[in-house]
Amino acid sequence: MFLSIQKRLTSPSWADYFARQAQACKTVGLKRFYAAGVPAEDGPIGDVPLVALDFETTGLDPREHAIVSIGLVPFDLRVIRPAAGRYWVVKPPRSLRVESIAFHRITHSEVEHAPPITAILDELLAALAGRLVVVHYRNIERPFLEAAVLANRGERCLFPVIDTMALEARWERRGRLWGLKRLFGLQPPSIRLAASRARYGLPHYSSHHAKVDAIATAELFQAQMARHFQPSTPVSDLWI
Amino acid sequence: MEAEIREFRDHISRHPPFDGLSDERLDEVAGAVEIAYFKAGTTIAKRDGPVQALSYIRSGAVEVYRHNGQLSNRLGEGDIFGQLDLLRNRQVRYPVQAIEDTLIYRIAKSVFDRLCAADEEFADFVELFGSSRLKSTVEQSQRNNDMIATPVRRLISRLPVMIEESATVQEAARLMTEHDVSSVLLIRPGNEEDSDRVFTDAEGRQWLLTGMITDKDLRQRIVAEGVSAQTPLSSISHGWLIAIQSSESVNEAMLTMLRNNIQRLPILHRRRPVGVVYLSDIVRYETNNSVYLVNNIFNRTSVKALARLTPEVRASFVRLVDEGANSRMIGGAMTSVGRSLMRRLVELAEAELGPPPVPYCFMVHGSMARNDQSITTDQDHAMVLHDAFEPKRHGDYFRALARQVSDGLNACGYPYCKGGIMATNDSWRQPLARWKEYFRNWIAKPDPQRLLHSSIFFDLEAVHGEEHFVEELQDLIATRAKASPRFLAALARNALGRTPPLGFFRTFVLEQDGRHNNAINLKRRGIAPLNDVIRVHALGVGSRAQNGFERLDEISQAGALPAGQTDKLSYTLEFLSIVRMRHQAQEIKDDHEPDNAIQPEHISDIERHTLKEAFQILSNAQSFLRFRYPSPGR
Numbered sequence: 001m002f003l004s005i006q007k008r009l010t011s012p013s014w015a016d017y018f019a020r021q022a023q024a025c026k027t028v029g030l031k032r033f034y035a036a037g038v039p040a041e042d043g044p045i046g047d048v049p050l051v052a053l054d055f056e057t058t059g060l061d062p063r064e065h066a067i068v069s070i071g072l073v074p075f076d077l078r079v080i081r082p083a084a085g086r087y088w089v090v091k092p093p094r095s096l097r098v099e100s101i102a103f104h105r106i107t108h109s110e111v112e113h114a115p116p117i118t119a120i121l122d123e124l125l126a127a128l129a130g131r132l133v134v135v136h137y138r139n140i141e142r143p144f145l146e147a148a149v150l151a152n153r154g155e156r157c158l159f160p161v162i163d164t165m166a167l168e169a170r171w172e173r174r175g176r177l178w179g180l181k182r183l184f185g186l187q188p189p190s191i192r193l194a195a196s197r198a199r200y201g202l203p204h205y206s207s208h209h210a211k212v213d214a215i216a217t218a219e220l221f222q223a224q225m226a227r228h229f230q231p232s233t234p235v236s237d238l239w240i
Numbered sequence: 241m242e243a244e245i246r247e248f249r250d251h252i253s254r255h256p257p258f259d260g261l262s263d264e265r266l267d268e269v270a271g272a273v274e275i276a277y278f279k280a281g282t283t284i285a286k287r288d289g290p291v292q293a294l295s296y297i298r299s300g301a302v303e304v305y306r307h308n309g310q311l312s313n314r315l316g317e318g319d320i321f322g323q324l325d326l327l328r329n330r331q332v333r334y335p336v337q338a339i340e341d342t343l344i345y346r347i348a349k350s351v352f353d354r355l356c357a358a359d360e361e362f363a364d365f366v367e368l369f370g371s372s373r374l375k376s377t378v379e380q381s382q383r384n385n386d387m388i389a390t391p392v393r394r395l396i397s398r399l400p401v402m403i404e405e406s407a408t409v410q411e412a413a414r415l416m417t418e419h420d421v422s423s424v425l426l427i428r429p430g431n432e433e434d435s436d437r438v439f440t441d442a443e444g445r446q447w448l449l450t451g452m453i454t455d456k457d458l459r460q461r462i463v464a465e466g467v468s469a470q471t472p473l474s475s476i477s478h479g480w481l482i483a484i485q486s487s488e489s490v491n492e493a494m495l496t497m498l499r500n501n502i503q504r505l506p507i508l509h510r511r512r513p514v515g516v517v518y519l520s521d522i523v524r525y526e527t528n529n530s531v532y533l534v535n536n537i538f539n540r541t542s543v544k545a546l547a548r549l550t551p552e553v554r555a556s557f558v559r560l561v562d563e564g565a566n567s568r569m570i571g572g573a574m575t576s577v578g579r580s581l582m583r584r585l586v587e588l589a590e591a592e593l594g595p596p597p598v599p600y601c602f603m604v605h606g607s608m609a610r611n612d613q614s615i616t617t618d619q620d621h622a623m624v625l626h627d628a629f630e631p632k633r634h635g636d637y638f639r640a641l642a643r644q645v646s647d648g649l650n651a652c653g654y655p656y657c658k659g660g661i662m663a664t665n666d667s668w669r670q671p672l673a674r675w676k677e678y679f680r681n682w683i684a685k686p687d688p689q690r691l692l693h694s695s696i697f698f699d700l701e702a703v704h705g706e707e708h709f710v711e712e713l714q715d716l717i718a719t720r721a722k723a724s725p726r727f728l729a730a731l732a733r734n735a736l737g738r739t740p741p742l743g744f745f746r747t748f749v750l751e752q753d754g755r756h757n758n759a760i761n762l763k764r765r766g767i768a769p770l771n772d773v774i775r776v777h778a779l780g781v782g783s784r785a786q787n788g789f790e791r792l793d794e795i796s797q798a799g800a801l802p803a804g805q806t807d808k809l810s811y812t813l814e815f816l817s818i819v820r821m822r823h824q825a826q827e828i829k830d831d832h833e834p835d836n837a838i839q840p841e842h843i844s845d846i847e848r849h850t851l852k853e854a855f856q857i858l859s860n861a862q863s864f865l866r867f868r869y870p871s872p873g874r
Binding site: 209 | 242243244245247248250251271272273274275276277278279282298299300340341342343346
């Protein structure tokens with residue numbers, strides 16, 4: 001599914017899409033989000049304002065499941081600023097399933113008292129506006145946010161992301177050798193967040209929390225850039 | 241609290257100087273953290289670049305350099321850098337480079353300033369200017385070493401034996417026999433009315449302490465009166481009890497017993513009994529000290545009997561350390577024990593060999609002369625004979641005397657000197673005139689190589705015999721040394737031979753050139769070179785003092801060092817000495833042979849920082865020595 005979206009969207013350019021959406025969107029929040037623009041695709045990553053984003057959801061399918069909490073932290077290649085980040089617990093339209101509550105350590109009463117996502121959507125879009133979104137595993141934040149916007153605003157919401165997991169897969173799972181190794185039952189190295197971080201000497205963070213995970217993702221991206229790229233690397237080499 | 245703040249806080253709060261901060265301040269620090277990642281080999285802070293934040297190493301390792309490019313420090317997880325630049329002028333003076341992949345938490349200058357203003361300990365920690373940390377560490381331990389302040393709980397050796405008062409006299413007697421105690425505390429279940437007097441035991445049950453039964457009670461009130469062994473304890477209890485809080489001093493406990501004419505005193509922590517102290521415990525405590533030891537030494541009539549005192553010498557050393565005495569007190573006490581032992585050995589030898597044919601003086605060198613002896617120390621001594629000494633007639637006597645004393649010392653835990661600085665060595669058993677010639681020669685023709693072996697003689701003190709022989713030598717040294725720049729320069733050069741390390745990194749000792757070692761010999765790399773430096777200055781000002789602290793006082797009075805410098809050296813000497821003594825006391829407690837080798841993993845974070853500062857002061861003092869007493873023609 002994503003391959004097709006990618007093809008459709010990258011052929012004109014993200015800048016064109018953002019400009020068009022700024023005109024076409026009817027709701028104020030989205031209009032502003034698109035009006036803030038997107039980094040030039042040949043611009044150096046070192047100059048781009050970034051935002052690490054992490055959702056905790058009740059499941060993996062945006063049609064079936066809902067967002068429970070949102071964490072984000074603005075950063076760039078020089079510094080990560082947790083104090084400028086945000087964290088929300090939101091009340092999903094359907095009642096939460098018990099097993100996912102245990103996983104997120106968010107209690108029923110926290111969710112009961114939380115606002116529905118529509119109430120914080122504009123604030124969330126404002127925090128993302130003008131920044132390139134960085135996530136670990138692209139199939140959660142972008143599709144879930146798009147689904148939430150579509151459900152609550154009736155409009156589409158797409159944007160480029162950098163996926164630190166996909167970047168990790170580039171060097172951890174590249175080469176034909178892995179196909180051969182798999183034949184012999186060898187497991188490829190894990191590219192999950194904690195395992196990827198460990199390869200860069202990044203510390204273990206104990207909490208399972210959207211904002212902590214967003215910070216962890218930002219740190220991982222800084223480390224990946226320091227080891228494998230340059231601040232001058234063009235954005236188009238990285239985003240999806 | 242937000243999860244990420246808790247995450248940052250948990251880590252930061254485990255490391256100095258943050259470990260002493262209030263929760264509120266910790267939240268402020270954690271809430272202001274900014275993060276940056278640096279790949280190994282990249283520069284974190286460039287010289288003359290701006291400094292806006294304190295850097296805290298969350299993971300990884302960095303190196304800090306001096307302006308001349310020399311390694312200044314290597315830091316790891318939990319360490320901070322940039323504080324000096326922040327305090328000074330917000331420009332990077334000490335460049336920093338990541339030597340491993342490193343994650344830095346930055347704490348903004350505004351937060352740093354508030355912490356310095358609000359928290360004195362924090363400010364002390366980050367202000368490495370001068371000797372603030374060393375000074376406060378030394379001063380703090382000084383405050384804690386009041387002997388009267390020793391709490392009585394130190395004397396408790398076992399938990400109290402307790403029995404319900406409804407039990408019979410026979411059951412109590414059985415329990416006392418089983419536990420081999422002469423008293424038992426009486427308790428009964430607590431209830432609501434007694435709520436302000438009850439204590440809770442390990443199982444959560446509530447009890448009330450009602451009294452105590454002793455051997456004497458069993459004799460006087462049961463056996464003598466013909467009372468049945470089945471009588472409940474409650475009926476013979478006094479119904480009252482004198483007890484004392486565990487935090488009260490030993491002194492107070494003793495006074496309480498004397499005042500009430502009792503032999504046993506229950507010790508309470510709040511309302512819970514934690515032990516019973518006996519008058520005999522206090523007597524033992526009071527006598528297990530060096531004064532008592534010295535008396536005991538002079539009562540012994542054989543080398544064997546003296547050698548058996550070794551465990552007591554060690555116990556007395558450990559106790560002094562545990563009580564928080566400073567190195568000067570401990571060094572003084574250990575020296576007086578050592579000198580007494582030696583004097584007694586000489587007396588015993590003279591008793592056997594007969595009176596000396598000519599007057600003489602047994603003198604000591606090294607730590608015993610400096611009055612700073614620790615627990616493991618070689619014997620360093622020599623003999624000054626009257627000038628009427630005739631080798632053919634008197635030689636055998638003094639040779640035998642020296643041999644007996646030296647063997648005796650060895651038997652008593654003072655091993656033979658590897659360098660042969662002993663009166664058993666013919667060269668070091670000479671008439672006074674010959675000794676004067678030795679010293680005149682060493683001072684007038686200072687060959688550094690020869691001085692290396694003879695500098696130990698420049699700390700000298702009489703132990704037994706004609707003390708004025710040694711005083712004459714001290715006078716000669718004091719007047720001649722200061723007038724001989726070449727001698728002082730040679731001595732100074734030798735004093736630079738042993739250098740301190742740079743500090744510590746993780747579980748290693750970090751050397752000046754960046755190499756790692758597993759342990760540091762604190763005597764060889766710290767105390768001895770510092771004593772060497774102090775000796776040069778002391779001789780330079782014509783001081784007759786032998787003790788390091790006394791020498792520093794005289795150096796200070798003579799104005800031979802820049803203002804404040806002698807204080808710094810004094811704090812450094814105290815700190816290095818006490819760390820070594822604590823280490824040795826711990827080894828004795830762990831049943832190891834005490835030595836001078838200290839492993840970094842056994843040093844607390846705060847001690848590491850203070851030690852690093854002490855090494856730095858020593859290193860600076862060595863550089864100054866080179867400048868103050870330059871070698872001629874170089």
